[in-house]
Amino acid sequence: MRFAxxxxxxxxxxxxxxxQAQTITIGELNSYKVFPAFLEPYKKGMELAVEEIxxxxxxxxxxxxxxxxxDGGTPGDAVRVAEELISRERVNVLMGTFAxxxxxxxxxxxxxxxxxxxxSEPLTDKIVWxxxxxxxxxxxPSTYMQTAMLIxxxxxxKKKRWAIVxxxxxxxxxxxxxxxxxxxxxxxxxxxxxxxxxALGKIDAGAVVQALADAKPDAIFSSLxxxxxxxxxxxxxxxxxxxxxxxxxxxAGEPEYLDPLKDETPEGWWVTGYPWSEINTPxxxxxxxxYQKRWKDYPRQGSVVGYSAVHAVANAIRKAKxxxxxxxxxxxxxxxxxxxxxxxxxxxxxxxxxxxxxVGQLTKREGKGxxxxxxxxxxxxxxxxxxxxRKLRKD
Amino acid sequence: MSGSAILLQLLNGLASASSLFLVAAGLSLIFGVxxxxxxxxxxxxxxxxxLAVWLSAKFGFWASVPMAVLLIGVAGALIEITVLRRIYxxxxxxxxxxxxxxxxxxxxxxxxxxxxxxxxxxxxxGFAGAVAIAGGQFPQYDLLLIxxxxxxxxxxxxxxxxxxxxxxxxxxxxxxxxxxxLGVDQRRLFTAVFALGAALAGLGGALAIPREPASLEIDLxxxxxxxxxxxxxxxxxxxxxxxxALLIGVIKAFCIGLGYSKIxxxxxxIVMAIVLVLRPWGLLGRPLAAARGAxxxxxxxxxxxxxxILALAGLxxxxxxxxxxxxxxxxxxLTDILVFALFAASxxxxxxxxxxxxxxxxAYFGLGAYGAALLVLRFGAPMELALAAGPLLAMTGALLFxxxxxxxxxxxxxxLTLAFAQIAWSVAFQWxxxxxxxxxxxxxxxxxxxxxxxxxxxxxxxxxxxxxxxLWRTLYSPFGYALRAGRDSPLRAEAIGIDVRRIxxxxxxxxGVVAGLxxxxHxxxxxSISPETLSVPRSVDGLVMVLLGGLHTLxxxxxxxxxxxxxxxxxxxGIEYWRAAIGAVILLLVLAFPQGIAGYLRRA
Numbered sequence: 001m002r003f004a005x006x007x008x009x010x011x012x013x014x015x016x017x018x019x020q021a022q023t024i025t026i027g028e029l030n031s032y033k034v035f036p037a038f039l040e041p042y043k044k045g046m047e048l049a050v051e052e053i054x055x056x057x058x059x060x061x062x063x064x065x066x067x068x069x070x071d072g073g074t075p076g077d078a079v080r081v082a083e084e085l086i087s088r089e090r091v092n093v094l095m096g097t098f099a100x101x102x103x104x105x106x107x108x109x110x111x112x113x114x115x116x117x118x119x120s121e122p123l124t125d126k127i128v129w130x131x132x133x134x135x136x137x138x139x140x141p142s143t144y145m146q147t148a149m150l151i152x153x154x155x156x157x158k159k160k161r162w163a164i165v166x167x168x169x170x171x172x173x174x175x176x177x178x179x180x181x182x183x184x185x186x187x188x189x190x191x192x193x194x195x196x197x198x199a200l201g202k203i204d205a206g207a208v209v210q211a212l213a214d215a216k217p218d219a220i221f222s223s224l225x226x227x228x229x230x231x232x233x234x235x236x237x238x239x240x241x242x243x244x245x246x247x248x249x250x251x252a253g254e255p256e257y258l259d260p261l262k263d264e265t266p267e268g269w270w271v272t273g274y275p276w277s278e279i280n281t282p283x284x285x286x287x288x289x290x291y292q293k294r295w296k297d298y299p300r301q302g303s304v305v306g307y308s309a310v311h312a313v314a315n316a317i318r319k320a321k322x323x324x325x326x327x328x329x330x331x332x333x334x335x336x337x338x339x340x341x342x343x344x345x346x347x348x349x350x351x352x353x354x355x356x357x358x359v360g361q362l363t364k365r366e367g368k369g370x371x372x373x374x375x376x377x378x379x380x381x382x383x384x385x386x387x388x389x390r391k392l393r394k395d
Numbered sequence: 396m397s398g399s400a401i402l403l404q405l406l407n408g409l410a411s412a413s414s415l416f417l418v419a420a421g422l423s424l425i426f427g428v429x430x431x432x433x434x435x436x437x438x439x440x441x442x443x444x445x446l447a448v449w450l451s452a453k454f455g456f457w458a459s460v461p462m463a464v465l466l467i468g469v470a471g472a473l474i475e476i477t478v479l480r481r482i483y484x485x486x487x488x489x490x491x492x493x494x495x496x497x498x499x500x501x502x503x504x505x506x507x508x509x510x511x512x513x514x515x516x517x518x519x520x521g522f523a524g525a526v527a528i529a530g531g532q533f534p535q536y537d538l539l540l541i542x543x544x545x546x547x548x549x550x551x552x553x554x555x556x557x558x559x560x561x562x563x564x565x566x567x568x569x570x571x572x573x574x575x576x577l578g579v580d581q582r583r584l585f586t587a588v589f590a591l592g593a594a595l596a597g598l599g600g601a602l603a604i605p606r607e608p609a610s611l612e613i614d615l616x617x618x619x620x621x622x623x624x625x626x627x628x629x630x631x632x633x634x635x636x637x638x639x640a641l642l643i644g645v646i647k648a649f650c651i652g653l654g655y656s657k658i659x660x661x662x663x664x665i666v667m668a669i670v671l672v673l674r675p676w677g678l679l680g681r682p683l684a685a686a687r688g689a690x691x692x693x694x695x696x697x698x699x700x701x702x703x704i705l706a707l708a709g710l711x712x713x714x715x716x717x718x719x720x721x722x723x724x725x726x727x728x729l730t731d732i733l734v735f736a737l738f739a740a741s742x743x744x745x746x747x748x749x750x751x752x753x754x755x756x757x758a759y760f761g762l763g764a765y766g767a768a769l770l771v772l773r774f775g776a777p778m779e780l781a782l783a784a785g786p787l788l789a790m791t792g793a794l795l796f797x798x799x800x801x802x803x804x805x806x807x808x809x810x811l812t813l814a815f816a817q818i819a820w821s822v823a824f825q826w827x828x829x830x831x832x833x834x835x836x837x838x839x840x841x842x843x844x845x846x847x848x849x850x851x852x853x854x855x856x857x858x859x860x861x862x863x864x865x866l867w868r869t870l871y872s873p874f875g876y877a878l879r880a881g882r883d884s885p886l887r888a889e890a891i892g893i894d895v896r897r898i899x900x901x902x903x904x905x906x907g908v909v910a911g912l913x914x915x916x917h918x919x920x921x922x923s924i925s926p927e928t929l930s931v932p933r934s935v936d937g938l939v940m941v942l943l944g945g946l947h948t949l950x951x952x953x954x955x956x957x958x959x960x961x962x963x964x965x966x967x968x969g970i971e972y973w974r975a976a977i978g979a980v981i982l983l984l985v986l987a988f989p990q991g992i993a994g995y996l997r998r999a
Contacts, residue, residue, distance in 0.1 A: 033506075033973075033974060036506060036511030036611070037511040037512045037513065039511075040511050069967070069968060070967045070968075070973065072963070072967065074925075074927045074932075075835065075921065075923055075924070075925050075927060076731075076917065076921050076924075076927065076928065077963070079920075079921040079922065079923070080727055080728070080731055080921075080964070083724060083727040084724045084727065084728075084964075087723040087724045087727070087848075088723055088724040100833070100834055101833060101834045101835055101925040101927070104834055104835075104837050104923065105835075105837065105921065105922070105923040105925070108837045108838055108922050108923050109921075109922055109923075112840055112922055124834065126834065131837055131838075168656075168657055168660065168825075169824075169832070169833035170832055170833045170834050173827075173832070173833075194654065195654070195656075196651065196654075196656045197656045197657045198651075198656055198659060199659055199660050201610075201612050201616055202616055202659070204407075204411060204647055204648065204651055204659065205606070205607070206407040206410060206411070206534070206537060206606075206648075207404060207407040207408070207411075207647070207648040207651040207652060208651055208656070210400070210403050210404055210407055210531065210651075210652065211400075211404075211651050211652050211654065211656075213531065214396070214397070214400045214652070226513060226610070227513050227607065227608050227610045227612065227613075230513060230515050230607070230608045231606065231607045231608070234515070234518075234605075234606070234607075235534070235606075238523075238524070238525050238532065238534045239525055239531070239532040239533070239534065240525065240532045256512070259512065260512055260513045260514065260515050260608060261515065262515065264515065
């Protein structure tokens with residue numbers, strides 16, 4: 001009797017050990033407490049993808065496991081957490097991060113420790129260009145790409161006097177620099193008449209709106225988001241800043257940032273975003289139905305990013321027929337895969353995926369903000385020349 | 396700027412000044428009477444915002460304001476009765492630690508109760524539109540705010556000057572012990588003042604919702620603004636707070652109006668630094684009456700006996716042997732702990748034996764890190780040299796800032812260190828071409844022979860032991876005794892020929908160098924640094940470590956650093972609301988061991 005019990009325990013233990021050896025682990029770290037509005041849906045997207053993959057037999061017959069960690073929102077803590085994932089959890093792949101400085105720090109660590117890092121969310125151009133490295137790949141369309149996607153519409157309006165407002169850190173600074181450069185190329189003679197750079201999260205909206213109005217611009221380019229965007233919109237609406245001024249705003253169509261605006265939603269703004277309720281391609285419908293069934297909630301931009309990032313890892317492993325880092329890197333280069341937004345390719349030259357974004361105009365419907373007049377813009381078409389990228393990457 | 400632009404920006408400035416004043420007035424009242432530096436004031440404001448947005452959906456905006464005020468007032472009273480009242484007798488900085496724990500708990504409470512998304516409140520009915528002023532459109536609600544600020548100011552002045560209760564508050568602000576001796580019931584007075592201050596924070600929050608969304612980041616953003624106003628105005632002075640709010644609100648609006656929006660990163664701190672250098676007690680403040688009675692003079696630090704030295708040497712030896720047992724993550728964690736222990740020890744050096752409270756010690760940690768990283772990246776220096784020379788940048792910073800800081804004392808000194816730290820931070824943040832801006836400097840790794848986890852850990856251990864024993868040794872040198880004499884009795888110290896300021900300046904610089912060494916070690920252990928290394932939260936972390944371990948012991952900061960780092964690492968892995976969990980642990984420790992962990996052990 002006792003022997004049987006010991007034997008059973010042994011078998012069970014062995015079984016577990018074997019199963020553990022066979023799982024493939026993604027070590028995910030993100031600033032869950034600093035950017036919860038984006039990252040809670042993101043986590044749900046990841047979990048949905050893992051469940052889907054494991055329900056259909058895993059990858060290479062092995063189960064996929066997701067280990068998530070809070071990176072505390074600072075590069076120092078994030079590097080420690082990443083080290084823990086690498087050396088204690090022995091993960092096969094690192095994934096995640098949100099803010100640019102955290103993403104760059106982890107990318108740099110991945111290069112040092114020779115671990116694959118799939119940067120799912122950070123937008124900074126540098127993570128694939130100036131500070132790009134062999135071990136780092138990035139999913140989301142970069143600041144440059146999203147800015148470039150708005151340029152055709154901006155140039156079409158033939159507005160001469162532009163004012164710019166951006167949160168004063170790398171994302172806002174590089175969005176502004178790219179916008180000025182690209183618009184000047186597309187529309188020679190354009191003037192930039194005012195520039196406001198409030199500190200992130202601390203915009204003094206009344207004074208900023210007033211200063212912009214004083215410059216009498218024909219159009220405004222903004223890269224504000226979250227609380228800054230909401231304050232800016234409310235002040236601008238009250239003070240009539242947007243009445244005769246065209247506005248372009250990066251990211252403002254993402255449900256995370258659009259939904260809180262409700263009946264303040266400004267009409268006619270050009271934005272990049274994610275009109276989740278109206279995209280009816282088969283791949284998106286399948287994703288949306290599965291997501292709503294699983295979470296009883298609608299998907300946000302973050303959900304798509306988390307979901308696609310996990311699938312990217314699974315696809316790379318399938319293609320490489322291994323979870324070995326070097327083989328995964330080769331597999332990711334040029335990997336073609338399906339996402340809820342349609343097919344994407346992982347570029348060989350800079351490890352950036354060609355995931356695009358939806359460009360459209362904001363409008364109010366039943367007291368809620370939605371995107372109208374939107375279309376999907378493929379990220380592959382909004383890239384600098386290969387030569388420019390090679391110069392930046394230095395590798 | 397045109398004439399109409401000037402007028403409109405002036406009005407913008409006045410509107411922000413009004414809302415700043417509401418928060419700052421509460422903070423100032425609380426500090427004036429209870430001497431509690433209430434970190435949780437911004438959290439109460441944030442709660443006020445969330446409550447008002449939430450209630451206004453059911454009862455309308457105007458009804459939600461008094462309800463939020465009342466609820467936050469009650470919350471303030473409860474905090475005072477359940478937490479702060481128990482620790483007034485403890486060393487004064489402990490209340491600060493308790494309110495920091497409350498910040499963590501309240502933030503996670505708001506996340507739990509209202510979810511992660513920002514909540515934009517309704518416009519105020521009756522004040523939803525704009526009026527035409529000087530050719531521009533100005534929000535009606537902002538006009539209302541401009542009127543409300545002075546109204547609350549007058550209301551507070553009437554209470555303070557014309558009611559018996561107000562007289563008691565003023566008496567307690569000026570001399571707590573004397574007021575108590577004359578039969579004023581301190582317990583009730585403190586609770587009432589705390590509730591009033593909290594209610595003002597709630598009022599500020601509720602009135603802010605037509606202008607900005609309730610979000611989880613607002614608490615810390617607000618608390619530093621409020622502190623600046625209170626200190627610029629003079630601690631405990633309501634007219635001072637009013638004046639300071641006007642000054643800073645208007646200056647900010649004109650920075651933006653004139654197109655210098657980037658300077659808003661640090662403008663209020665620049666104003667504060669200038670005011671404090673020129674007027675050490677703020678615009679309308681007065682020197683604080685020294686607290687009397689037990690607790691104001693610390694017992695002298697006993698030197699280590701043979702037993703303690705043996706125990707510490709044994710600990711160091713054991714730490715050196717860890718790599719034999721485990722060469723993985725434990726070394727990474729221990730490296731972090733050692734770096735922060737060194738940082739905390741350097742902070743303790745000036746706060747404890749030096750008697751100089753600092754809210755901005757991370758400046759020197761960060762300057763050391765930047766110094767080392769710049770030497771490697773911009774000058775191609777070898778890593779060993781950069782590690783040794785990086786702290787020189789911290790020394791330069793400490794020499795420069797310290798010269799101004801040692802001229803002040805108490806919370807004013809602390810706020811000046813904060814101002815300098817914030818200025819250093821904004822330079823690192825903004826000077827893209829040198830410091831890498833908000834992304835920082837990337838790619839600073841140790842030389843090949845130090846690159847393994849084991850080698851780098853042993854290097855950190857060695858540097859930590861050297862740095863900490865150097866600080867401790869210094870405390871028992873004539874210089875150290877002079878420093879402690881200057882803290883305990885500046886007058887007598889001066890009388891026997893000690894140049895107190897000079898000694899303090901030297902101590903400040905020494906602590907800066909050691910913090911810089913910790914920063915340089917940190918940079919090479921992470922491979923990259925960003926402005927976050929010299930930010931306010933990093934300074935606060937250091938303070939929490941020192942206080943958690945116990946201010947008036949030598950080894951306390953080390954235990955505090957170990958406990959805090961370990962807590963963060965382990966709790967954040969397993970618990971969803973880990974911030975609240977850490978806050979709760981700190982609260983429990985504060986209530987159970989008001990002398991800190993090491994202080995408790997020493998007494999036990």
